[in-house]
Amino acid sequence: MNKRESSNLPQHIAIIMDGNGRWARKHAIGRIRGHRKGAQAVRVTVRACREIGIKYLTLYAFSMENWNRPGEEVKGLMSLLEEYLDKEIDKLHKQGIKLTTIGELDLLETRVKDKIRRAKELTKSNTKMTLNIALSYGGRDEIIHAVKNIIQDSKVKKIDINKETFRRYLYTNNMPDPDLLIRTGGEYRISNFLLWQIAYSELYFTKVLWPDFTKEQLLKAIASYQRRERRFGMTGEQIKNNKRIFK
Ligand code: IPE
Ligand code: IPE
Ligand code: MG
Secondary structure (H helix, E strand, O other), X not given: OOHHHHOOOOOEEEXXXXXXXXXXXXXXOOHHHHHHHHHHHHHHHHHHHHHHOXXXXXEEEEEOHHHHOOHHHHHHHHHHHHHHHHHHHHHHHHOOEEEEEEOOHHHOOHHHHHHXXXXXXXXXXXXXXXXXXXXXXXXXHHHHHHHHHHHHXXXXXXXXXXXXXXXXXXXXXXXXXXXEEEEOOOOOOOOOOOOOOOOOOEEEEOOOOHHHOOHHHHHHHHHHHHOOOOOOOOOHHHHHHOHHHHO
């Protein structure tokens, strides 16, 4: 990336990694093998984001609704997750990447939960990039979870509840909202992902199936982001006259 390209980078990229099943069908192999190829694309994307200088990368790995898939597929996805953690965590750590998760982890098996806990513990002081995995995650579930926690918090008064206090009760309380949301696989929907946080994210949809997603695809999405004018409800003139309020 030259100087111009590396300015105005999205600070936080979120990705709905869709299309593993169709990739598998296209190559006449089973869905799990498609997911395995998808895990390879995760490795490539994490490394690329780290190299480019993205600070937060949130990957939608398993939705709340994905629990309704056939048991065999759920099992396969969970073992791929374990394999990913086993093989990658030292490499992530060496690259200065901190691993975090969002979602209802209590629904996962104890062995998987333990691996996630250990991976988070190992990488908790890393500062180069945060790799945030959405796992057993649903946007509506997250909002309900936040509401319940607010009600339980006796220190919070009704008058104090506003957008800023509310966001502190979300799973993503320690990171900025995504600047860029990418969805692979050709569907134009959000599928219950980060409903609160994407209020002003730039959206990028591509037909490329997730296992075929490469660093070039990522750079294309970032370039598209960089060509856009984020207006946040204001006029184009206001933005041009007052660029500094977004920095
Ligand atoms: C995305 O790929 C991975 C997960 C949802 C876990 P899919 O498995 O949804 O792939 P398609 O949509 O069937 O092609
Ligand atoms: C969204 O993909 C969830 C993940 C990528 C983990 P899905 O394939 O589950 O979404 P729908 O069912 O097409 O909306
Ligand atoms: Mg899908």
